[in-house]
Amino acid sequence: MTLPSAPAVPATPVGLAVDVAAFAMHGGELRVLLVQRGELPHARDWALPGGLVMSGEELHEAALRVLRSETAVELEPRHLEQFHTFGEVGRDPRGRIVSVAHLAVLPHGTVEIAGLDVSGEASEVGHTLGAGWLSAHRPPALAFDHQSILDRALARLQLRLEYANLALEFLPETFTLPELQGVHEAILDRKLDKRNFRKRLLSQGVLTPSGERRTGVGRPAQLYRKAKNARTAAL
Amino acid sequence: MTLPSAPAVPATPVGLAVDVAAFAMHGGELRVLLVQRGELPHARDWALPGGLVMSGEELHEAALRVLRSETAVELEPRHLEQFHTFGEVGRDPRGRIVSVAHLAVLPHGTVEIAGLDVSGEASEVGHTLGAGWLSAHRPPALAFDHQSILDRALARLQLRLEYANLALEFLPETFTLPELQGVHEAILDRKLDKRNFRKRLLSQGVLTPSGERRTGVGRPAQLYRKAKNARTAAL
DNA sequence: CCAAAAGTGTTAAGGCTACACCCATGC
DNA sequence: GCATGGGTGTAGCCTTAACACTTTTGG
Incomplete structure (x- = not known):
């Protein structure tokens, strides 16, 4: 990496975030953790949990933090990996935000403990109206580019069935x-x-x-x- | 993605960069484009071309820009893809810099036109002492975590032989x-x-x-x- | 005619798919 | 004894790896 001392274009800071596609099983179905947004843009739409990365924080720590802050209980993923970075200029109307997307796997029983299993009213935590474990293959409409993120997370998860276990x-x-x-x-x-x-x-x-x-x-x-x-x- | 309006920890901006592992063939050998750093840290060490992402710039545009700024000629990759984001807190002594690493493939003849083919003195461009196309499998010692980045780029390239062509x-x-x-x-x-x-x-x-x-x-x-x-x- | 590089088939082994019936238990 | 879900084997096909000689050209 070469950091030019004087870049040609002024380097306005780019926001760095993480988004997490957290999966768990419930009733023989694959579920993904979604939060219902309480703020604009996309208020009341469902979204993947996410947030800005803090300056002294590792990427996977940030992923764990946003995962835990969205649910009342302390989720303990069995697997956590980064799978793609989404950085398209127009992906977030609030400004230039690049997001490192993560895939998390949560153990059996998580859905029953942390959050409701259907789209009903969930525990009200943080800046969201609630969180819920919804169908991963047939989710509701998602905010921002989160459907693309989810699609790619599912593809990666399917890959990991073969190569890893x-x-x-x-x-x-x-x-x-x-x-x-x-x-x-x-x-x-x-x-x-x-x-x-x-x-x-x-x-x-x-x-x-x-x-x-x-x-x-x-x-x-x-x-x-x-x-x-x-x-x-x-x- | 949920952006809390008041994050618990102040969000000092995190620098976002791209690094590029650009490959080309030369003399039956796989070569990678490296630049010799002219500044501290790691002055005179070899490194992958890289630089900060500008605020209105797509990630792949940033990758193309750093690729072109390191060599005299306008390199035109046949393939360019992001493959992993390196964000470990201590990876760059100058501060928190997260880098989206890219893999680039350059067509036949590139090495002969753009930069020397061995570790000799190359054209002096930009903030580096020069650039060169060096052995991808047996490179010299690299700055920062660039050997890890190169290892992973090679693994991805090998994957792409099978699935893509x-x-x-x-x-x-x-x-x-x-x-x-x-x-x-x-x-x-x-x-x-x-x-x-x-x-x-x-x-x-x-x-x-x-x-x-x-x-x-x-x-x-x-x-x-x-x-x-x-x-x-x-x- | 010799050197140099291109071109060509077969066999064995392992993995993948499709497919239908019997087994052990609780009620 | 019957409903429920668990457990078992085989045959055809395709993919992969190992392996050596003949062909075509230029000098």
């Missing part, structure tokens, strides 16, 4: 294979073949049978946990 | 299959099997024989050009 981070410590398949299906938004899925996952060696079984309606299912060596990262 | 952008309009294979090998930094390479590329249908042949030492080679429908993009 990010689906595991959506589940509790122990889980059954049908549950894991449900997470894949919710993320990919399509059905998968049971036998092929089991074959593939078991041959990857990322699952260890816990020995326990989950009982309920129908035949009990074997419980698994993430193997010691299982990786959850990729390029 | 980015290798085509390194070559002149017509080229032979052994030349194309050479580009792949230079980017991947390993040898490929000739028959498998030809089979794969020809079956993709992105190449059209031009009918001409390239003569020289040994048997003349068929010339190809990029097919009309060939794509050069991916996620």
Whole structure:
């Protein structure tokens, strides 16, 4: 990086922000955390949580901060990664704001604890009318360029199913294979073949049978946990 | 994106920059454009071209501007994409600077025209001692965190060989299959099997024989050009 | 005719898809 | 005993990797 001591054009500061697409499972569906804006522009529209980056703050810290400030409880993501920076000049009517978009994965149970699961009235926190976990594949109309951000977040999440095993981070410590398949299906938004899925996952060696079984309606299912060596990262 | 009207911590502005890893082929080797810094910190060290983003300027425009300001000639990239944003607090000793890193591909002949091909004295332009096209896989020591940026740029470039057909952008309009294979090998930094390479590329249908042949030492080679429908993009 | 580089096919192995029935449990 | 969901195997296809010789030209 070369910083010319006297740039040709005066360098009016550019605002730097983060936006977070935080995903969790609820009722077999993939949900994304959205906030209902309380201020103009786009008042009452839904948006991804976001905010300006502070000067001594790492990008991922800023992402965690905005995530936590939008909900009453302290969300603890299992995975957090930057995936694209949105900087188009006209993307925010308030001025030049460049946003580093992040993808977050929250564990099982998050939706039940933090925020309502449907578009109903949620806890009123911060500068928003409320927050809610809404359908990730069929969200309401979003403010600014947040639909593009969400589209790209979903694409990245789907990539991470293959290369990393990010689906595991959506589940509790122990889980059954049908549950894991449900997470894949919710993320990919399509059905998968049971036998092929089991074959593939078991041959990857990322699952260890816990020995326990989950009982309920129908035949009990074997419980698994993430193997010691299982990786959850990729390029 | 939610911009709280009164952030808890005062939002001292964060500097926003771009850095560019610009690649071109030269002598069967993959080269990257580096500038030798004329100022502290890291004076006389090599670095990727970069600079602050101006307030009305798109990110890709800023990337093009720094690319052009470092070399005498007007470089015209065949491909330019953002690939990661580097924002660690301590990455630049001069203050909080977040940099959106870009990958650029320059066509055949660029190295010969714009800048020297080795680490010798290059044209003195701008705020640097000079610029040069140096080995991308075995570069000299780089300033700041630029080695990490270069590593990641190379990884992205290698990805783009598979999904897009980015290798085509390194070559002149017509080229032979052994030349194309050479580009792949230079980017991947390993040898490929000739028959498998030809089979794969020809079956993709992105190449059209031009009918001409390239003569020289040994048997003349068929010339190809990029097919009309060939794509050069991916996620 | 020799050097140099271009061009050409086959085989084996592994991964992916499609597809239908039996099993264990609770009620 | 029946409803519910869990669990299992095979065959065809395609993709990938390994591997050596012949062809065409210029000098």
